[in-house]
Amino acid sequence: MNGLAALLNMQVHYISFSAHADYAQMSTFLKELMPLDIVLVHGEANELMRLTQKLFTEFPDGNTRIMNPKNCESVEKYFTLEKMEKTIGRLAEKTLDVGDSVSGILVKKGFTYQIMAPDDLHVFSQLSTGTVTQRITIPFSGAFGKHISLQWSSEPISDMVSDPIVALVLNISREVPKIVVKEEVDNGKLVISVDDNVAHLDKESGDVESEHDGL
Template sequence: MAKTIGKMAEKTPSVCETVNGLLDKKGFTYQIMAPEDLHVFSQLSTGNIIQRITIPYFGAFAVIKYRLKQIYESVESLTDEELGVSTLLAYNGVTVKQESENFLSLHWTADPISDMVSDSVVALVLNASREMRKMVVDSEPVVNEEEDTKKAEKIVYALLIFLFVDVKYREDGKLVINIYGNVAQLDKESRKVKSENEGLKERVKMAFRRIRSAVKPMGQF
């Protein structure tokens, strides 16, 4: 048995409602509390790690915005008042800034979800840069297409897990997505989705189409 305390105890959860918090054990007593209450009910404190990365990019910022919207439904346009630069907020966690004509910067608070989102944004920006270089340079660039394809597959798989949680590979290479007992099978080669649940089928099909169009390396994936 665990007791909720602090802000967690202000509202009684309904039946089957998920409760998220920190579990604190003192002897044989268990308590669940909100992260911001940790310093109140214990001698511990929490802290955040702010991540920042700079990516070379010479194209239009609108291209990145368009591609981000293909993957994430929540993409918000902002303006950095201090720097006066174009800014995007992806999935309420990762900030993308065009700090100059030569590079973009990403800022986010480290956590499993934001780290995954930031990885996908980095891959998206690098792929966009590479595709634009192919349009303006006649000579063929040196690209390891096999390695890029493997990286793209890993990113697609990670994004599918981010969206649907329970995603597993079958022996034949197909992906099985399970949501509360509703199962969908995704064939990445044919891009076909099979499921008895039409809603899940269309959701998986749309998600894979968006992810693929934004993450594919040089059109090879």
């Protein structure tokens, strides 16, 4: 305290500290990674601008995008991910060649994709397959029940076929004669009315007896 010099038994080194890393440390780190995008945040505006210009000289090829957004300024980044699907169960038992087609059910769970046979769905997942059966009743004057019922398992091809069949039945019902059962007699014949013309129909042979020549 009297102004005399004291012996210092240690060494002092000065280490640059700029936020979290100095330029030399960060530059080495970026050159090892060679990222496609560099976003500079959390720093004084002028210093970050100088750092941005310096990094442009370090990556002159233009393949690296260097951004220095302001506070609350959004930065958009588009990621392209490769999706890989794995076949499991029965589909995985067969070795496929390049160009072969695989038909199955694609199941996505989290970030994994699996292709499996419909019968294996309940084995490798908590799901199960089901069948939707459609049934439609169409008025039809030519049938004794006064209607026709169509039933099919719902799928694209079956639905496509059923539409013209329904249209055909509706068109036929306008053209066929109206048949009404009047009574059933003991000899196995039915007394029917065809467009108000009475006739006798044998249920076994299909023969029709009527005074009307058209029947």
